[in-house]
Amino acid sequence: MQNAALRTAEFPRPDLYARVRHHVTPMEWPAMAEDIAAIERLKRTRGAIVLAHNYQTPEIFHTVSDIVGDSLALAREAAKTDADVIVVAGVHFMAETAKLLNPDKTVLIPDSRAGCSLAESITPADVRALRLAHPGVPVITYVNTSAALKAETDICCTSGNALKVVESLGVPKVIMVPDEYLARNIAAQTDVEIITWGGHCEVHERFSVADIAEIRAAYGDVTVIAHPECPPEVVAASDFAGSTAEMIGFVDTRRPTRVALVTECSMADNVAVHYPEVDFVRPCNLCPHMKRITLSGIRRALETMGEEVTIDPAIAAAARRSVERMLAIG
Known part of the structure; x- marks a missing residue:
């Protein structure tokens, strides 16, 4: 049926459909x-x-997107774009980051309800309390946070550059918020003492060592790659851990016969398009917030120029400094 449909003259854009045919x-x-x-x-x-x-679905990722990547890549590209309007197919903190780096541009998010469990796990007041409890200790904030939280901290990080950011400060102790598991996984790689916060990603915290064992039992030759937002014991049970960009880099350079990406569902769907020779096992946990973004929502955003992201100028100035310090490190 599928092949017959593709041969029909009225079938629209078979070139684009070829990229998503396994999912649509x-x-x-x-x-x-x-x-x-x-x-x-x-x-x-x-x-x-x-x-x-x-983490966007393939019909968005492989058709209408101009720039794709992890949080760090999107932040870098947002800082360089000369477009008048930026539509962020992601969650709200990503749209805020794009606005911080492009204060004079219009930034739209198709659904403002696309939040993040990490961003919601901590408040600016919590950061101020941490500073009082640990005087003089710098605060590193994961980009998965609101602009208001970034404004309270010294520098941002992503899962891909967190270790570099921690060690760039040249201090014996740092506070890293809000993701406890990311902080603990980074702490295992450095002599810098890291004070953590108890925030977790609702996608990655659900993976367990038992899940990894089941994957290995079912697929003996599988290479398991975990995101560092997973619990440390899950990372320890995996063959490699890294940001989504680092996951892609691992697949690209190593070309494993079979791989399991221990992260959000759509990641494997999107990467598999470029590596048809690799068998992707899909241990699947969905991010309900990412899935609020749809093609029809992106279309509506461009038609109505909503929902526009705005940030209080005083908060934006302080938050921008934290993001720009991160980007300066690389």
Whole structure:
């Protein structure tokens, strides 16, 4: 049925469909193709680009996105774009980061309800309390946080550069918030003492050592790659741990016969398109916030120019410094 549909003259954009055919049925595609065509027209009209995180679904990631990547890559590219309008296909803190780095541009998020359990696990008041409890100790904030929280801290980090940021400060002790597991996994790689906070990612905290054991029992030759937001015992049971960009880099350079990416579901779907010779095992935990972003939502955002992301100027100035300090480290 699928091959017959692709041979039909009326089947829209078979070139794009080929990228997502393992995840989108031929019956679903025409409606998606209509949204894609509208988004492309609107991007030209508005002078807009779409930034998409690696956890977006394939029909977004492989069709309408202009820039894709992890949080660090999106932050870097947001700082360089000359587009008038930036649509962030990701969660709210990512849109805020894009706005921090582009204060004079219009930044849109298709659904402002796309939040983050990490961002919601800590408040600016909590950071101020930590400073009082640990005088003089610098605070490193994971980018998975609100602009208001970034404004209270000294420097940001991502899962890909956290170790570099920790060691760049040249101090014996740091506070790292809010992800406890990321902080503990980084602490295992450095002599710097890291004071942690009890925030967790609702996707990654659900993975367990038992999950890894089941994967290995079912697929004996599998290479297991975990995200550092997973519990330390899960990271220890895996063959490699790294940010989503580092996961992709590992697959690209090592080309394992079979791999399990221990992270959000759509990651493997998106990476598999580029490595058809690699067998991807999919231990699947969905991020409900990422899944709030849809093709129709992106189209609506460009049609209505909503929902626009705004940040109080006083908060933005302080938060921007924390992000720019991170980007300066590389």
